[in-house]
Amino acid sequence: MKQIDRYFKVKKADVSFVCNYLEAFEGMAAIRTPNPKPGEDTVLHMMVSPDFLDQFETLAGGLIKDIGMEEVRP
Numbered sequence: 001m002k003q004i005d006r007y008f009k010v011k012k013a014d015v016s017f018v019c020n021y022l023e024a025f026e027g028m029a030a031i032r033t034p035n036p037k038p039g040e041d042t043v044l045h046m047m048v049s050p051d052f053l054d055q056f057e058t059l060a061g062g063l064i065k066d067i068g069m070e071e072v073r074p
Contacts, residue, residue, distance in 0.1 A: 003030075003047040008060070009070045012042050018063060019044075025059070028052040034074075043072060 010018055019031050029052070032045045048056045063069045 002050070004050055004053060005074070006046045006048055006056075006060070007072050007074050008044050008046065008063075009041050009072045010044055010067070012040055014067050014069070015042060015044065017067070018069065021063070022046070022056075022059065025052070025055065028056055028059075045074070 008018075015033070022029050022031060027049055029049065030047045032047070033042055034045050036042055046056075046060075060069070060071075064071070
């Protein structure tokens with residue numbers, strides 16, 4: 001089963017919250033920070049299990065609304 005790669009820009013201050021929140025749903029997604037750079041924002045690479053895609057979309061939508069997470073291209 002192949003993962004679905006998604007990328008989101010978040011404030012560095014929110015990274016811990018986002019990671020802990022999504023990792024609470026075991027098996028849904030693995031999260032990495034590729035090429036971290038100085039600044040107040042960073043990009044998270046989320047590798048989503050296809051079995052959890054619908055649930056991930058719902059949770060990501062809430063994070064986009066609540067903390068201003070923004071989907072970006074790799």
